[in-house]
Amino acid sequence: MAKRKVCVLGATGTVGQRFLSLLENHPWFEVVEITASERSAGRRYEEAANWILPGEVPEYVKKMEISPTNPEIVEGVDILFSALPSDVARKVEMKFASKGMVVSSNASANRMELDVPLVIPEVNPDHLSLIDIQKKKRDMDGFVVTNPNCTTIPLAMVLKPLNDVFGVAEVFVASMQAVSGAGLPGVASLNIFDNVIPWISGEEEKVEKETLKLLGKVGSEGAEPAGFKIATSCNRVPTIDGHLECVFVRLEREVNLSEVGKILRNFRGEPQDLKLPMAPENPIIVREEVDRPQTRMDRDAGKGMSVSVGRIRKGVDEKSIRLVLLGHNTIRGAAGAALLNAELVVAKSMV
Ligand SMILES: NC(=O)c1ccc[n+]([C@@H]2O[C@H](COP(=O)([O-])OP(=O)(O)OC[C@H]3O[C@@H](n4cnc5c(N)ncnc54)[C@H](OP(=O)(O)O)[C@@H]3O)[C@@H](O)[C@H]2O)c1
Structure with missing residues (x-):
């Protein structure tokens, strides 16, 4: 070609x-x-x-x-x-x-x-x-x-297989986003060193609307959003690359945690079937260690194209889970x- x-x-x-x-x-x-x-x-x-x-x-x-x-x-x-x-x-x-x-x-x-x-x-x-x-x-x-957007991409990649298997009812997200997400010249160093800024202009609205469009359907007039609820709280933190997100999901039915890990680990799509040049072998990498994923150690997984997920835990009831995910914001996220x-x-x- x-x-x-x-x-x-x-x-x-x-x-x-x-x-x-x-x-x-x-x-x-x-x-x-x-x-x-x-x-x-x-x-x-x-x-x-x-x-x-x-x-x-x-x-x-x-x-x-x-x-x-x-x-x-x-x-x-x-x-x-x-x-x-x-x-x-x-x-x-x-x-x-x-x-x-x-x-x-x-x-x-x-x-x-x-x-x-x-x-x-x-x-x-x-x-x-x-x-x-x-x-x-x-x-x-x-x-x-x-x-x-760079925060939406790793989130939607994790919600997709969960939605397919269990149905997603509600999602809450708290993000910790790297400074490269702000572009050049970026956040002034005196504003971000030794600091966390609990607001990123327009970010929460983008993540919420885009996630629903991605997991929605195509109708005769165009895209139709998914119907679940989502609320986010986005923070700028002093890392260079990599957006980490703490995610709380209520599903439509009861789940067992080992099933969740297996579903995420086995998630594949057309890029893998078609062997596209940028496609990672594993779109989602599930970490078993209690303290992973970590921004500096895991953002380059799959040459920056894999999303790392860890700390998969039970949420407030049998239908709810909590997890931590991480994606490279300028590679998989942009x-x-x-x-x-x-x-x-x-x-x-x-x-
Ligand atoms: N950074 C991320 O992690 C990330 C992730 C996802 C999506 N995005 C989106 O990707 C886009 C680029 O983000 P970025 O972070 O790379 O921004 P950036 O570092 O500020 O770069 C902006 C680029 O656009 C050019 N530009 C600025 N004003 C222009 C104008 N009036 N006409 C033509 N070109 C102009 C700049 O050229 P000069 O050097 O000549 O000014 C530069 O090449 C944004 O829409 C952003 O929201 C960013």
Whole structure:
């Protein structure tokens, strides 16, 4: 298969950098263009970017010139990976799609549109059927597919198998979210060292709405949300990468804890069946140790694409459980998620 030509929108940011790192030597995709704001446009990547990942800027992109993020200018690209701020994404993503390109987006701008698929390939690949509705409704040859927010993704991956087997009635979540989730330049050091901030703008609303869309159905008009209750409390903590979540779930029927562990451990989806390049062998890794998962030790599990789960315990009654989960926010929670979505649409011959 000839490599698809791809462009990273917002290539200088936290998520943009992850994209460029994960796209180095990708077997299906070749980066032919990168964009950022007017501040960076026209400059070479290595000069414009404040590279924050370990190691060097990948060689292939060092001398690449940054283009402005302008749908009138970007040409000859099959897939765009969007790591743009949401307000910018709202202005440009559909314009790129109307030029016949596929946009795999991290931004929240279009996630809750009824005709835009919000997808985690292991959870709801069937929601890609919204693409036909989107193209028809907006009269476009291209389309936008989105991945959820970095806190929603590991949560929904764990709720999916539980919902399939037991039915989910109610979910409560307290998150401990890394500073890289705030993008560049990020949270001021004097605000986050030696501190926990019990509020992240818009985060709780996103996690609650997106989780219900992901675990809902596709109806004739578009996405229809799941009916269970969910409440979240999101905190910024002084870790660099990795969002840890303490989750309390009430199920529709009684559960036994060893069954829960087995169901999570055996969870697989289309990415594993199709052997997509970004797919981890085990989407969920269940830890037996009493003190795992831990952010620093477990965030890179499955090259950052696996969700680690531990401390599976009984909740307030026989139908309730508690657990701790962890996902890498810029890999499984952002760039890796958008890459996996793009790999799925390529594997399904939708590009
Ligand atoms: N960080 C995470 O863990 C995470 C997880 C999931 C989803 N997301 C979402 O992913 C997106 C990117 O997040 P991030 O954390 O990477 O943000 P970021 O570090 O602030 O990077 C933003 C990128 O967008 C570019 N940009 C800013 N203003 C622009 C404009 N007016 N026109 C064109 N480009 C512009 C920036 O270019 P310059 O360098 O030139 O300013 C930079 O490349 C956001 O929508 C965010 O909500 C982030």
